[in-house]
Amino acid sequence: xxxxxxxxxxxxxxxxxxxxxxxxxxxxxxxxxxxxxxxxxxxxxxxxxxxxxxxxxxxxxxxxxxxxxxxxxxxxxxxxxxxxxxxxxxxxxxxxxxxxxxxxxxxxxxxxxxxxxxxxxxxxxxxxxxxxxxxxxxxxxxxxxxxxxxxxxxxxxxxxxxxxxxxxxxxxxxxxxxxxxxxxxxxxxxxxxxxxxxxxxxxxxxxxxxxxxxxxxxxxxxxxxxxxxxxxxxxxxxxxxxxxxxxxxxxxxxxxxxxxxxxxxxxxxxxxxxxxxxxxxxxxxxxxxxxxxxxxxxxxxxxxxxxxxxxxxxxxxxxxxxxxxxxxxxxxxxxxxxxxxxxxxxxxxxxxxxx
Amino acid sequence: xxxxxxxxxxxxxxxxxxxxxxxxxxxxxxxxxxxxxxxxxxxxxxxxxxxxxxxxxxxxxxxxxxxxxxxxxxxxxxxxxxxxxxxxxxxxxxxxxxxxxxxxxxxxxxxxxxxxxxxxxxxxxxxxxxxxxxxxxxxxxxxxxxxxxxxxxxxxxxxxxxxxxxxxxxxxxxxxxxxxxxxxxxxxxxxxxxxxxxxxxxxxxxxxxxxxxxxxxxxxxxxxxxxxxxxxxxxxxxxxxxxxxxxxxxxxxxxxxxxxxxxxxxxxxxxxxxxxxxxxxxxxxxxxxxxxxxxxxxxxxxxxxxxxxxxxxxxxxxxxxxxxxxxxxxxxxxxxxxx
Numbered sequence: 001x002x003x004x005x006x007x008x009x010x011x012x013x014x015x016x017x018x019x020x021x022x023x024x025x026x027x028x029x030x031x032x033x034x035x036x037x038x039x040x041x042x043x044x045x046x047x048x049x050x051x052x053x054x055x056x057x058x059x060x061x062x063x064x065x066x067x068x069x070x071x072x073x074x075x076x077x078x079x080x081x082x083x084x085x086x087x088x089x090x091x092x093x094x095x096x097x098x099x100x101x102x103x104x105x106x107x108x109x110x111x112x113x114x115x116x117x118x119x120x121x122x123x124x125x126x127x128x129x130x131x132x133x134x135x136x137x138x139x140x141x142x143x144x145x146x147x148x149x150x151x152x153x154x155x156x157x158x159x160x161x162x163x164x165x166x167x168x169x170x171x172x173x174x175x176x177x178x179x180x181x182x183x184x185x186x187x188x189x190x191x192x193x194x195x196x197x198x199x200x201x202x203x204x205x206x207x208x209x210x211x212x213x214x215x216x217x218x219x220x221x222x223x224x225x226x227x228x229x230x231x232x233x234x235x236x237x238x239x240x241x242x243x244x245x246x247x248x249x250x251x252x253x254x255x256x257x258x259x260x261x262x263x264x265x266x267x268x269x270x271x272x273x274x275x276x277x278x279x280x281x282x283x284x285x286x287x288x289x290x291x292x293x294x295x296x297x298x299x300x301x302x303x304x305x306x307x308x309x310x311x312x313x314x315x316x317x318x319x320x321x322x323x324x325x326x327x328x329x330x331x332x333x334x335x336x337x338x339x340x341x342x343x344x345x346x347x348x349x350x351x352x353x354x355x
Numbered sequence: 356x357x358x359x360x361x362x363x364x365x366x367x368x369x370x371x372x373x374x375x376x377x378x379x380x381x382x383x384x385x386x387x388x389x390x391x392x393x394x395x396x397x398x399x400x401x402x403x404x405x406x407x408x409x410x411x412x413x414x415x416x417x418x419x420x421x422x423x424x425x426x427x428x429x430x431x432x433x434x435x436x437x438x439x440x441x442x443x444x445x446x447x448x449x450x451x452x453x454x455x456x457x458x459x460x461x462x463x464x465x466x467x468x469x470x471x472x473x474x475x476x477x478x479x480x481x482x483x484x485x486x487x488x489x490x491x492x493x494x495x496x497x498x499x500x501x502x503x504x505x506x507x508x509x510x511x512x513x514x515x516x517x518x519x520x521x522x523x524x525x526x527x528x529x530x531x532x533x534x535x536x537x538x539x540x541x542x543x544x545x546x547x548x549x550x551x552x553x554x555x556x557x558x559x560x561x562x563x564x565x566x567x568x569x570x571x572x573x574x575x576x577x578x579x580x581x582x583x584x585x586x587x588x589x590x591x592x593x594x595x596x597x598x599x600x601x602x603x604x605x606x607x608x609x610x611x612x613x614x615x616x617x618x619x620x621x622x623x624x625x626x627x628x629x630x631x632x633x634x635x636x637x638x639x640x641x642x643x644x645x646x647x648x649x650x651x652x653x654x655x656x657x658x659x660x661x662x663x664x665x666x667x668x669x670x671x672x673x674x675x676x677x678x679x680x681x682x683x684x685x686x687x688x689x690x691x692x693x694x
Contacts, residue, residue, distance in 0.1 A: 132663040133613045140655035147649025154645055279473040313490050319483025326472045
């Protein structure tokens with residue numbers, strides 16, 4: 001923003017940035033990540049290896065990719081709890097289309113992504129055009145799509161629990177390639193998705209409309225925004241993200257299974273909320289969600305490595321983090337507290353002026 | 356006559372018809388299904404669902420949601436199960452299990468009603484914490500050597516082929532229904548869910564009502580956990596996972612609106628039977644159990660979409676009726692409208 005108003009000079013530009021939407025919250029998240037790195041790094045120096053961090057991040061790609069786009073849905077005031085089952089559905093479609101229907105692997109992947117977009121569009125249609133609560137539709141969707149995944153896996157000659165494997169090397173190379181021998185291609189895909197989400201949400205007309213629909217759908221409708229289409233489009237985007245995740249995860253594991261998405265639903269919502277998205281809509285940022293997702297992964301990676309905590313107990317620190325953050329934000333944004341802090345500040349200034 | 360009309364018009368009656376229709380269709384496809392044994396088995400197997408769905412109904416009535424019921428249920432099952440397995444007094448174990456529910460309910464109620472944090476987020480957080488505590492309690496092993504008498508409790512029948520547990524659950528549901536509809540304090544829940552601000556203005560303690568709703572939800576899901584332990588006989592660290600979503604689905608199938616203030620606990624009970632029956636019915640349809648999730652999803656989406664469209668239509672009709680009434684009262688108004 002500061003480059004548009006060169007007259008205001010550096011300090012004002014900084015202040016504008018400081019007061020900009022989500023900037024302070026993102027700074028807090030960066031601080032959180034730094035603290036995690038310092039604490040875990042000091043406890044166990046093995047933590048500070050990029051290769052290891054990237055390797056652990058690869059297991060969490062599902063919620064890294066998906067949560068960025070679920071943020072869109074939450075900004076419009078909805079919620080999406082079906083993405084994980086779409087990831088599984090995408091994966092099994094790739095496997096069955098390739099192995100049992102003899103399709104080219106890339107054509108199979110394209111088909112799977114198209115199905116995932118259709119899944120998102122179907123749920124989005126019910127939410128936007130039929131006025132059903134998003135929670136219920138996507139709950140039904142999560143049952144439906146995971147059920148469809150099982151049905152599709154029934155079409156295959158391979159038994160469902162084994163998963164379909166033996167994909168061609170070109171497909172596996174998608175996730176085996178490392179840039180500069182260090183950064184896996186999955187991370188680059190993540191950065192590309194993040195950049196796309198950032199541009200869409202914060203630098204385009206479309207993003208403005210998404211926010212407007214979240215703040216006040218009727219006002220958006222009256223000011224000429226096709227709020228129904230905007231709502232539906234956010235579900236399509238999250239479906240698309242789930243589809244891409246399905247392709248990447250299938251390539252990475254080398255196995256197509258219908259339960260590949262795992263149970264990351266709660267983690268996805270946690271990442272969105274921790275990233276500063278209001279669940280009532282109208283507020284949120286793609287960068288914040290990404291930073292939150294990174295901090296959750298570091299927590300999931302660092303806790304077992306440095307403190308020997310069993311992986312299964314990791315729900316506790318993540319739950320505590322979520323509760324502490326939302327309670328803290330509720331206290332900070334409480335009008336009485338704000339007034340109280342304001343008073344303290346005012347007194348301080350008066351004292352300074354008097355001196 | 357009026358009473359009959361009232362029942363037929365009720366939202367939960369549609370759910371009941373749906374359940375009856377479901378049984379009938381399966382009966383036509385496979386006549387072997389239509390026996391007292393099979394139908395009572397459908398009802399008996401819905402016991403755990405019934406309790407958590409009724410609990411969830413309270414959270415939904417006040418316009419909120421509680422996604423920590425699954426882990427509350429799991430934790431109570433794990434703790435009470437471990438105590439019974441180690442030979443402690445049953446009543447003590449039950450009391451500790453219920454106490455867990457009380458604490459969870461109060462914490463959730465505090466976060467949602469007092470701190471005014473969106474309920475989905477807050478209960479999501481407590482869900483994670485409880486799930487982790489459950490791992491601490493159960494660990495890698497499972498609670499699987501529960502005494503035989505405790506497990507046999509679940510197959511004892513009381514009325515006909517209905518088990519003691521299910522009869523208790525039904526009595527409890529009916530009792531709660533009357534408390535909710537016939538007493539002053541009971542009506543607070545619906546009032547707060549319908550319009551929290553309005554309820555506050557007419558002197559209803561909205562915060563206290565919300566905390567009470569979460570308290571009841573926590574206690575009922577803890578009770579469901581104990582029954583789960585007795586019925587299944589094994590508690591692993593994953594027990595109760597996903598039950599929160601099934602409870603929401605049962606409530607929605609029973610005609611409870613997620614926006615709050617609409618529905619009844621009877622509906623939640625019927626929805627729970629539908630949810631529990633689907634996998635049982637599939638066996639008689641000779642369909643693989645793979646269809647379970649897909650069918651649940653289709654039924655859920657169909658019901659809510661049809662319901663939303665019907666509500667929309669009713670709202671539009673109401674508006675037209677109001678407009679017509681208003682314009683016909685004014686001389687020349689109706690003509691003016693028609694022009």
